[in-house]
Amino acid sequence: xxxxxxxxxxxxxxxxxxxxxxxxxxxxxxxxxxxxxxxxxxxxxxxxxxxxxxxxxxxxxxxxxxxxxxxxxxxxxxxxxxxxxxxxxxxxxxxxxxxxxxxxxxxxxxxxxxxxxxxxxxxxxxxxxxxxxxxxxxxxxxxxxxxx
Amino acid sequence: xxxxxxxxxxxxxxxxxxxxxxxxxxxxxxxxxxxxxxxxxxxxxxxxxxxxxx
Numbered sequence: 001x002x003x004x005x006x007x008x009x010x011x012x013x014x015x016x017x018x019x020x021x022x023x024x025x026x027x028x029x030x031x032x033x034x035x036x037x038x039x040x041x042x043x044x045x046x047x048x049x050x051x052x053x054x055x056x057x058x059x060x061x062x063x064x065x066x067x068x069x070x071x072x073x074x075x076x077x078x079x080x081x082x083x084x085x086x087x088x089x090x091x092x093x094x095x096x097x098x099x100x101x102x103x104x105x106x107x108x109x110x111x112x113x114x115x116x117x118x119x120x121x122x123x124x125x126x127x128x129x130x131x132x133x134x135x136x137x138x139x140x141x142x143x144x145x146x147x148x
Numbered sequence: 149x150x151x152x153x154x155x156x157x158x159x160x161x162x163x164x165x166x167x168x169x170x171x172x173x174x175x176x177x178x179x180x181x182x183x184x185x186x187x188x189x190x191x192x193x194x195x196x197x198x199x200x201x202x
Contacts (some may be wrong), residue, residue, distance in 0.1 A: 037159050073151055079159070095149075100156025109154055128194050132150060139197070141152045142176040144169045 004045045009023075010035045015025075016111060020118045024055050025086035029069055031078035041079040041101050048110075056086060056119060075140040083113045085120060105145025 016080040024109055030038035035111070042059060049057035062078045072093065074080035080099050085092040094117060101112040116123070124132075132139070157164040157172060169178050175184040175193070182200025184193055 011184060034159075077160075079155075095151040097151070097153040098156075099153050100159035102155075106154065106156060112169075125190055131194060131198065137149050137166055137202075139150045139201075140178050141150070141156050141168075142163070143153065144155050144157045144167070144172055144174045144176070145174050146157050 001043065003047060004044050005093075011046070011049065013111070014051055015027070016115070017054070019115055020052050020054040022054070022118050022120055023086040024081075024114055024117050025084045025091050026057045026114075027054060027072065027073070027082040027084065028057065028059045029074045029078050029080040029082070030059060031062075031064075037101055038101075041081070044102065045081070055114065066089040074099075083110075083117050085117055091122050092100045104114075106145060106147055109145070 005030065026045060026049055028042060030042060045057055049055045060068055062075060062080075069075045072080075072082050074097065076099075077099050080091065080097055081102065083096045084094065085097070096113055096117065098106060098110055098113065100106070118120065122129070124137065155163060157169050167174070167180065171185060173185075173187055177183065177197060177200045182196045184196050
């Protein structure tokens with residue numbers, strides 16, 4: 001199969017990945033019913049994630065692993081990419097997701113998310129942080145985007 | 149407590165239609181309790197989060 005990432009791009013990504021600090025676990029949830037969009041997402045991640053030893057990829061089926069999909073709130077949302085922190089075997093979910101194929105602008109978003117989670121620092125203002133800490137009920141944000 | 153999804157409108161057409169997405173980025177807060185169209189400063193986002201939370 002033809003590769004998504006050219007040697008040129010791989011070189012650039014590896015440079016950016018030098019800034020990765022702490023380990024990141026990427027969980028990809030796929031579905032047989034959405035093969036057309038899940039396959040390219042999986043291929044892209046299988047090329048990208050091995051570029052740093054700080055990154056680990058696991059691939060899951062939303063139907064076959066429905067309990068895990070529910071746990072990560074991705075049921076019915078394939079392809080869903082969960083970008084989580086990892087300490088040894090311990091995975092910490094920060095609630096960060098990319099739904100859909102991370103191409104175009106969304107590829108940069110994916111890279112930024114990896115760096116962000118790896119740094120363990122949101123970069124948000126103190127005011128925003130204290131507001132989020134005070135939340136009494138779950139907050140769900142859906143940021144709609146397009147690749148161009 | 150916070151679930152933040154970047155949703156590719158192309159692959160999630162039904163969801164995009166449900167919220168009548170016409171330009172991006174468009175941030176839907178708690179299934180429509182709040183809404184922020186466009187890329188805005190963090191302060192504006194916080195103001196809308198607080199408004200939607202009431």
